[in-house]
Amino acid sequence: MAPLEPWEKVLVDGKNFTTTVHGIFSCTSCHGGVQSGDKDSAHSGLIENPSEGPEVVCAQCHPDVAHVFENSLHATLGGYWTALEARSVPENHAALGAMFGNHCSSCHTTCGDCHVGQPSGVGGGLFNGHIFEKTPPMTRSCTACHGSRVGNEYLGKHEGIPGDVHFREGRMNCIDCHSGFELHGQPSDCAACHSGPESAQLPPPGHRYSGVQTPRCESCHFTVTTAQDDIDMHLVHGADLSCQVCHSITYTSCDGCHVAVSENTGKPYFETEASYLTFLIGKNIRKSYDRPYGFVPVRHVPISPASYSYYGENLLSNFDSLSTWTYATPHNVQLNTPQNASCSACHGNGSIFLTADKVAPEELNANRGVIVDVVPAALPDLLQAPAMPADHNGRSVCLVCHEKGAMGPSNPPDHARYQDSICRNCHILP
Amino acid sequence: MMRKMTLLALLCMALLLLAGCAGGELPQVAPASEDAPPGLSSRAEISPAAEAEDLASAQPEETVDYCLECHTDKDRLIDTARPEEEVISESKGEG
Numbered sequence: 066m067a068p069l070e071p072w073e074k075v076l077v078d079g080k081n082f083t084t085t086v087h088g089i090f091s092c093t094s095c096h097g098g099v100q101s102g103d104k105d106s107a108h109s110g111l112i113e114n115p116s117e118g119p120e121v122v123c124a125q126c127h128p129d130v131a132h133v134f135e136n137s138l139h140a141t142l143g144g145y146w147t148a149l150e151a152r153s154v155p156e157n158h159a160a161l162g163a164m165f166g167n168h169c170s171s172c173h174t175t176c177g178d179c180h181v182g183q184p185s186g187v188g189g190g191l192f193n194g195h196i197f198e199k200t201p202p203m204t205r206s207c208t209a210c211h212g213s214r215v216g217n218e219y220l221g222k223h224e225g226i227p228g229d230v231h232f233r234e235g236r237m238n239c240i241d242c243h244s245g246f247e248l249h250g251q252p253s254d255c256a257a258c259h260s261g262p263e264s265a266q267l268p269p270p271g272h273r274y275s276g277v278q279t280p281r282c283e284s285c286h287f288t289v290t291t292a293q294d295d296i297d298m299h300l301v302h303g304a305d306l307s308c309q310v311c312h313s314i315t316y317t318s319c320d321g322c323h324v325a326v327s328e329n330t331g332k333p334y335f336e337t338e339a340s341y342l343t344f345l346i347g348k349n350i351r352k353s354y355d356r357p358y359g360f361v362p363v364r365h366v367p368i369s370p371a372s373y374s375y376y377g378e379n380l381l382s383n384f385d386s387l388s389t390w391t392y393a394t395p396h397n398v399q400l401n402t403p404q405n406a407s408c409s410a411c412h413g414n415g416s417i418f419l420t421a422d423k424v425a426p427e428e429l430n431a432n433r434g435v436i437v438d439v440v441p442a443a444l445p446d447l448l449q450a451p452a453m454p455a456d457h458n459g460r461s462v463c464l465v466c467h468e469k470g471a472m473g474p475s476n477p478p479d480h481a482r483y484q485d486s487i488c489r490n491c492h493i494l495p
Numbered sequence: 496m497m498r499k500m501t502l503l504a505l506l507c508m509a510l511l512l513l514a515g516c517a518g519g520e521l522p523q524v525a526p527a528s529e530d531a532p533p534g535l536s537s538r539a540e541i542s543p544a545a546e547a548e549d550l551a552s553a554q555p556e557e558t559v560d561y562c563l564e565c566h567t568d569k570d571r572l573i574d575t576a577r578p579e580e581e582v583i584s585e586s587k588g589e590g
Contacts, residue, residue: 072572079567092562094535213589337588
């Protein structure tokens with residue numbers, strides 16, 4: 066995204082902004098400073114970003130949102146610290162804190178960073194003459210920061226790889242799935258409003274994949290979960306595979322990010338060893354009630370034991386405590402993909418799975434929970450299912466006899482979810 | 496006689512009804528500045544109701560919003576902009 070000119074960043078739409086509800090207030094009410102025709106005098110005590118800091122101006126009119134936003138991941142950047150703390154020891158947290166302040170904290174987002182102007186991490190500047198946008202412009206807000214992976218994948222910026230169908234066909238932006246309710250966060254103390262057992266209290270998220278899964282594909286595509294969409298594979302694999310296993314395509318992985326402060330300019334910088342496109346299925350290391358899948362797409366994150374060596378030696382002494390191939394939800398969903406073209410795309414096809422040979426030797430231990438040890442059986446092996454007797458020709462009701470073994474061989478336990486319509490996929494008439 | 500009494504009674508009732516409609520002040524619509532949360536001041540210095548009352552007797556004072564005067568003027572922003580520091584990013588690869 067091209068940076069704004071200095072004047073563009075602060076040009077106010079005097080005609081339209083002053084007629085909005087926020088335009089009623091004097092500039093100095095939020096921004097401080099002094100009413101003066103001299104720039105330096107006017108800017109004395111200026112608060113560039115009134116939505117930053119311990120006393121957020123926005124809270125005076127939006128107390129419900131401001132109160133909970135301080136717990137959101139955009140504000141806390143809790144996901145970073147969850148990973149840093151897991152991979153390090155407390156003795157190294159001071160050094161990691163210095164690193165974090167130089168290289169990570171710029172991702173911290175305020176109300177204004179979404180609703181008034183571009184995030185400060187990408188140079189800042191007003192969106193639209195200081196008019197507040199209830200729904201931020203996607204490419205100047207969301208993908209301005211979430212660009213190299215989510216933005217490029219969703220918008221189809223990789224040559225030869227289509228963008229997400231929700232964008233291409235649905236013309237949906239980020240907010241259509243990631244609601245303001247989700248992004249604004251949740252209160253830290255559920256008990257303040259809700260009664261119930263302490264065990265039911267949900268702490269603020271420490272990672273984007275913690276807690277209740279939101280958004281969920283099933284929220285709109287609910288027929289997938291109710292067996293009303295005539296897609297047999299949704300019944301067969303619905304709980305075993307995340308949606309993206311079958312409906313995502315090639316996405317970005319990265320290797321080896323190292324950070325430092327330039328000796329020439331004194332400014333922080335980073336270097337990533339490599340970025341490449343892959344599609345690999347790994348085991349779900351975040352298996353839970355909300356994410357019950359056995360297999361998910363996995364993405365390599367550019368962390369290495371020496372990523373923060375500028376700030377100290379061996380700062381990530383527990384490096385292997387987290388995998389480097391991580392649970393991923395690529396934002397490039399398609400209806401038809403190579404994976405769902407046929408069963409053989411996955412069954413017996415080791416190339417599509419994160420097997421040990423694809424993992425760097427020094428990262429094998431870290432990824433032991435993600436590596437697929439046994440590739441799902443090839444179709445011929447799978448289809449060693451007993452053939453249907455010839456006298457069953459024309460019969461379509463299988464479970465009456467076979468579900469509990471009332472009048473024939475009983476279904477094995479892994480057939481519990483299967484319905485009559487899919488029996489013939491494997492049990493073929495002679 | 497009876498008819499005259501009836502007419503007189505009707506006239507008195509009509510007068511009473513009309514008297515009930517007269518008088519009293521119109522409800523004042525609170526100006527926006529009175530609803531502003533504490534700490535935030537309105538761009539208007541006087542309320543619309545007060546302004547209407549004083550219109551005939553006083554010249555309304557023109558207030559200059561220096562912030563908007565500058566920040567709505569593209570040329571002035573260009574002229575007064577701080578020289579932009581050339582940023583040479585040494586970062587390499589995807590961020």
